[in-house]
Amino acid sequence: MPLLPLTTPRTPAEFAAYYRLRYEVLRQPWGQPEGSERADDDPAPTTLHAMLTAPDGSAAGVARLSPTPESGQAQVRYMAVAPAWQGHGVGRQLLEYLEAQARQHGYTECVLHARQAAVPFYARLGYAVVAPSHTLFGTIPHFLMRKAL
Ligand SMILES: CC(C)(COP(=O)(O)OP(=O)(O)OC[C@H]1O[C@@H](n2cnc3c(N)ncnc32)[C@H](O)[C@@H]1OP(=O)(O)O)[C@@H](O)C(=O)NCCC(=O)NCCS
Numbered sequence: 001m002p003l004l005p006l007t008t009p010r011t012p013a014e015f016a017a018y019y020r021l022r023y024e025v026l027r028q029p030w031g032q033p034e035g036s037e038r039a040d041d042d043p044a045p046t047t048l049h050a051m052l053t054a055p056d057g058s059a060a061g062v063a064r065l066s067p068t069p070e071s072g073q074a075q076v077r078y079m080a081v082a083p084a085w086q087g088h089g090v091g092r093q094l095l096e097y098l099e100a101q102a103r104q105h106g107y108t109e110c111v112l113h114a115r116q117a118a119v120p121f122y123a124r125l126g127y128a129v130v131a132p133s134h135t136l137f138g139t140i141p142h143f144l145m146r147k148a149l
Contacts, residue, residue, distance in 0.1 A: 004052040004060050004090065006097055018051050021059035025080035030137045039077070041066060050097055052090050058082070061090035065098040067107075074098075074107040079118070095125050103149050110149055113142040 009018040023037040041047055047066040054060040063079040076098055081090045102110055113133050114122050123129075127145040135141050 003093065004054060006050060006052050006093060009049050009051050014051065017053070017057065017059040018049060018062050021051075021062050021082055022078050022080050025082065026078065030139070032137070037078070048098065048101055050094055052085075052093060054082070054085065060085040061094050063094045063098060065102055068111065070109075072106070072108040074102040074105070074110050076110060076112040079112075091121060092125060095122075099147075099149060108149055109146060111144065111146045114145050116141045116143065119143055119145070 007014070009015045019037055023034060027034075027037045042049070042064070044066070047064055049064045050062065051059050052061040059082065061079075061081040064077050065074050066077065067073070068075045076095065079091060079094065081094075099110055110127075111130075112122065112127070114127070115136070119129065122145050125147075127147045130144040130146050133142045133144045
């Protein structure tokens with residue numbers, strides 16, 4: 001499958017597509033209300049949003065990068081690939097882009113809290129499990145993972 005265009009959402013329509021996919025993949029299946037896919041620091045100037053757009057204009061994959069309180073450390077959050085696009089390199093393209101951006105901004109380490117089912121994906125991309133972390137919605141175990149950039 002050809003590589004899809006990678007953009008930073010800017011227009012209201014692009015942000016609508018961005019949040020729609022976040023909601024559909026990461027919140028709706030667990031009965032969470034619309035709006036629960038948004039984070040307080042999404043609009044912060046230090047938060048970088050990335051999106052791959054499908055030919056029909058919908059989002060094929062989304063993710064974001066933001067600083068953590070630890071010096072030199074950035075965090076990837078809200079990584080979501082549309083079911084029809086999973087397994088076609090979309091997640092890899094997004095993660096590698098965010099890591100390149102993190103490196104350019106001087107970060108030396110990337111961390112994330114992976115859902116249990118996504119741990120093998122992040123491991124394939126060079127992340128190592130540090131420790132179990134929280135359980136989301138009472139049912140989804142997460143694992144803190146890290147990668148030196
Ligand atoms: C997890 C997720 C982001 C992966 O994105 P994706 O586009 O499907 O993954 P890619 O096609 O880019 O896979 C990249 C590599 O990881 C491997 N991989 C992906 N998922 C894997 C899995 N579950 N187990 C083992 N390997 C996996 C692929 O085989 C591929 O390897 P290759 O490049 O050597 O061929 C995506 O499936 C998803 O959104 N899942 C549902 C939501 C979710 O769990 N998000 C993460 C929240 S922490």
